[in-house]
Amino acid sequence: MIGTKGDIYTKELLKRILEEGTKDHNPRPKYADGTPAYTLSVNHGMMTYDLTKNESPLITLRPIAVKSAIGELLWIYQDESNDLELLKDKYGVTWWDSWDIGNRTIGSCYGATIKKYNLMRNLLEEIKKDPDGRRHIINMWQVEDFKEKHGLKPCAYQTVWNVRHGKDGIDYLDMSLFQRSSDFCTAGCINQMQYLVLLYLVARHTGYTPGRFTWFYNNIQIYDRHIPNALVMLEREPVDCKPEIWLNPEKKDFYEFTQDDIKVKGYPRELIRKKNPKLSFETAI
DSSP: OOSOHHHHHHHHHHHHHHHHOEEOSSOSOBOTTSOBOOEEEEEEEEEEEEGGGTOOOOOSSSOOOHHHHHHHHHHHHTSOOOBHHHHHHHHOOOTTGGGOOSSSBOBSSTHHHHHHTTHHHHHHHHHHHOTTOSOEEEEOOOGGGGGSOBSOOOSEEEEEEEEEEOTTSOEEEEEEEEEEEEEIIIIIHHHHHHHHHHHHHHHHHHTOEEEEEEEEEEEEEEEGGGHHHHHHHHHOOOOOOOOEEEEOTTOOOGGGOOGGGEEEETOOHHHHHHHSOOOOOOOOO
């Protein structure tokens, strides 16, 4: 296989959206110039990765900002924060600034929800206490909180976790991510990679081997102004590589990992940048 499993899935899905996608009639988002941001979208699907076979959602059809994506993940689940200054100063990430509600936060969503309901700490404790349980769920879709001011309702809103006792004698941790909506060209790969990292971190904390990661999407779309870049990605040849998540072997506690303790090895970013250069995607708010 040339490239990654993520490359294969991405080309299949881009083609499906362009061929089968339907156009929305009254989109909520708008571009910076005030023009409605129309999309082509399809409903329902999944992508699954067997981590024991080194399958990865990372793509090589364009370079992915891996370190920034990991920083955003830690900001939500470890810092349990909605503070945009913290996100910028600690992780160098500013792509949430457009959703500032006016006080340098994104309001009652994402990290604020994790903190309010103690979702991450409860998950870690429950997996350790009852590994065979089927109720290990983090759900950020808290309707009452949406009555408070917020920047954006969560897109990747739910994860479900299961311990699996493999026939090979190894105990695996599997996780499914549920996403209600995905701006696929911009963030489809990034979201999958972030939650793959989250699976590795939780598995390390709870003492299990990362097993299977599955991404379920409900509605997945390409914005009208992103279609030319989607066509470019379809024409590109992937770079042959086998990305692997590396965690600092000296750390186990979820809350002790820093951005520098998490790396993606075997992802030749410079080669990818040369062969499949960066693409710019206009943001719709």
